[in-house]
Amino acid sequence: MDKEKNQLTFIPGFKPDINIKETSYIVFYDGKLMINKTQENAEYIFNDLPPYFLESSHKQQHLGSLHQRNCKIIGLRDIPEALDNFEFVSVRSLFGQITEAELLMAGRANQIITWATTHHFCGKCGTPTENKPDELAIICPNCSTTYYPTISPAIIVAIVKDGKILLGHSARFKGKFYSVLAGFLEIGETFEQCVAREVKEEAGVNIKNIKYFGSQPWPFPSSMMVGFTAEWDSGDIVLHDEELDDAGWFSPDDMPNTPGTYSIAGRLIEWFKQTHS
Numbered sequence: 001m002d003k004e005k006n007q008l009t010f011i012p013g014f015k016p017d018i019n020i021k022e023t024s025y026i027v028f029y030d031g032k033l034m035i036n037k038t039q040e041n042a043e044y045i046f047n048d049l050p051p052y053f054l055e056s057s058h059k060q061q062h063l064g065s066l067h068q069r070n071c072k073i074i075g076l077r078d079i080p081e082a083l084d085n086f087e088f089v090s091v092r093s094l095f096g097q098i099t100e101a102e103l104l105m106a107g108r109a110n111q112i113i114t115w116a117t118t119h120h121f122c123g124k125c126g127t128p129t130e131n132k133p134d135e136l137a138i139i140c141p142n143c144s145t146t147y148y149p150t151i152s153p154a155i156i157v158a159i160v161k162d163g164k165i166l167l168g169h170s171a172r173f174k175g176k177f178y179s180v181l182a183g184f185l186e187i188g189e190t191f192e193q194c195v196a197r198e199v200k201e202e203a204g205v206n207i208k209n210i211k212y213f214g215s216q217p218w219p220f221p222s223s224m225m226v227g228f229t230a231e232w233d234s235g236d237i238v239l240h241d242e243e244l245d246d247a248g249w250f251s252p253d254d255m256p257n258t259p260g261t262y263s264i265a266g267r268l269i270e271w272f273k274q275t276h277s
């Protein structure tokens with residue numbers, strides 16, 4: 001089983017393969033993923049489900065095929081009683097507990113079911129919507145308005161000045177935990193403009209040489225993190241908005257607690273350490 005899990009044969013898709021008779025299930029309730037408490041490593045794919053799960057679902061979406069079974073996402077309306085063996089957790093809390101492939105698949109499922117459960121009705125005319133048969137989209141049978149999965153792009157940036165990296169402490173973080181700066185793209189902006197604006201807004205400094213670094217889907221529930229590196233240009237750190245309650249320049253040999261390299265934030269910080277030690 002472990003070997004099979006490590007070689008996740010998952011193929012994304014928007015409708016079931018009619019030649020496959022068997023189905024696996026991934027279950028969500030209110031943005032939380034159902035896992036089997038009795039398993040050591042957060043088992044969240046179920047080959048069988050008691051019938052009441054299907055009966056109390058208010059949305060079902062196809063996810064793809066997994067180990068040659070159709071894989072369906074179940075969005076529960078409420079939590080059935082007698083769930084001794086199961087618990088509901090955020091996908092994000094599984095970072096480091098399951099493989100990257102498993103995490104990506106759970107994240108994709110989270111993103112799809114969140115989108116589907118917020119599009120029961122057409123926003124234009126109020127008619128109940130349907131899955132579009134030929135692509136991953138929801139369509140209104142009355143006015144044909146089509147709704148695609150929502151992806152909200154966000155930038156994340158490592159800024160370097162004289163061999164030190166700019167790290168901030170988010171007002172939302174618990175404990176002494178620092179990370180690179182991040183923020184959502186606004187309408188009409190390029191990514192580079194967004195990077196410069198966010199850094200100015202959050203930390204008050206001007207930057208230059210903004211370069212693409214890499215990206216990471218961030219399905220909590222529907223972001224895409226686009227990473228950049230940049231150099232400080234001018235200005236002292238001034239905390240402007242309420243995002244950060246502390247920020248500073250840190251050298252590789254004097255780093256605070258930072259995210260692990262499972263996230264692009266951690267990979268940006270690792271890049272800084274490797275290139276500035």
Ligand SMILES: [Zn+2]
Nearest residue numbers: 122125140143
């Ligand atoms: Zn409509």
